[in-house]
Amino acid sequence: MAAPESIYNLLPRLQQPPARPPRYISTFRPSVKQEIEKSKAQWKTMGPAKVAVPSPKNFLKKHSKEPKLPARKKEQDSKKLPALSVPRRTDHPVMGIQSKKNFINTNAVAAITGLPKKPQPIYVDRRQGDKYLLETSGLVPKYIKKKDYGITPKYVTQRTEETKKAQKDYETEVLECLKKKAMKQLSDEERENLLQGLKKNWEEVHHEFQCLSVEIDTIPKKLHKAKLESQMKQLEHDIDVIEKHKVIYIANK
Numbered sequence: 617m618a619a620p621e622s623i624y625n626l627l628p629r630l631q632q633p634p635a636r637p638p639r640y641i642s643t644f645r646p647s648v649k650q651e652i653e654k655s656k657a658q659w660k661t662m663g664p665a666k667v668a669v670p671s672p673k674n675f676l677k678k679h680s681k682e683p684k685l686p687a688r689k690k691e692q693d694s695k696k697l698p699a700l701s702v703p704r705r706t707d708h709p710v711m712g713i714q715s716k717k718n719f720i721n722t723n724a725v726a727a728i729t730g731l732p733k734k735p736q737p738i739y740v741d742r743r744q745g746d747k748y749l750l751e752t753s754g755l756v757p758k759y760i761k762k763k764d765y766g767i768t769p770k771y772v773t774q775r776t777e778e779t780k781k782a783q784k785d786y787e788t789e790v791l792e793c794l795k796k797k798a799m800k801q802l803s804d805e806e807r808e809n810l811l812q813g814l815k816k817n818w819e820e821v822h823h824e825f826q827c828l829s830v831e832i833d834t835i836p837k838k839l840h841k842a843k844l845e846s847q848m849k850q851l852e853h854d855i856d857v858i859e860k861h862k863v864i865y866i867a868n869k
Contacts, residue, residue: 790865802864811858818851 642648737750750756759765794800802810825844832838858864 794865800866802866807858807862807864811855814851814855814858818848818855821847821851 738747739750739753739755740747821844825841825848828841828844829837832841
């Protein structure tokens with residue numbers, strides 16, 4: 617119920633602020649204050665009491681902080697300069713030396729007794745074309761004249777032996793597995809029938825997938841579409857595996 621109207625309610629009233637509770641003071645304040653005063657030093661916050669003032673004579677000089685090179689050793693100063701291969705300006709050639717060798721006769725004898733120089737084999741690209749060396753042209757059959765031409769390299773024979781050994785080990789392992797697990801090999805006819813059956817199943821699933829509605833907006837339709845896609849993917853994988861491997865072993869039940 618609302619209070620009855622009264623003219624006294626229209627008079628302004630003084631708002632008395634609420635009384636504040638007393639300020640909280642920890643009971644451990646005196647003990648903490650006493651511990652801080654004991655451990656506090658005089659220079660703890662204001663620095664040391666006395667600091668040595670630098671002397672005005674030790675001022676920073678120019679280039680004083682640059683790295684200085686080590687002093688030059690005396691051995692380096694005493695080293696002599698290397699001898700010059702070019703004759704000096706003041707040097708004079710030795711004069712008056714004469715040879716008694718007859719260069720004309722010597723050259724004539726060398727030309728008569730010397731073997732004639734064989735011309736280098738060349739080829740031209742056309743009748744009046746430029747000349748090229750035959751050796752560097754690639755027309756000379758150098759490779760077939762090598763000692764190891766036509767011989768199978770060692771790494772090829774080694775790889776062939778390793779492949780044969782691996783194939784032999786695999787065949788022996790398969791035979792042991794056949795003996796232990798009684799596995800049998802699928803014949804060509806059975807393999808072909810299995811492959812045709814997988815392809816027929818894939819066509820049926822693909823036809824069902826093609827018959828789906830264009831707009832797939834419900835959860836059952838989405839689940840059905842995902843199921844068909846997974847079946848098609850699995851069938852494609854199985855068909856690919858059977859087509860790649862001609863020899864297939866299965867457990868003989």
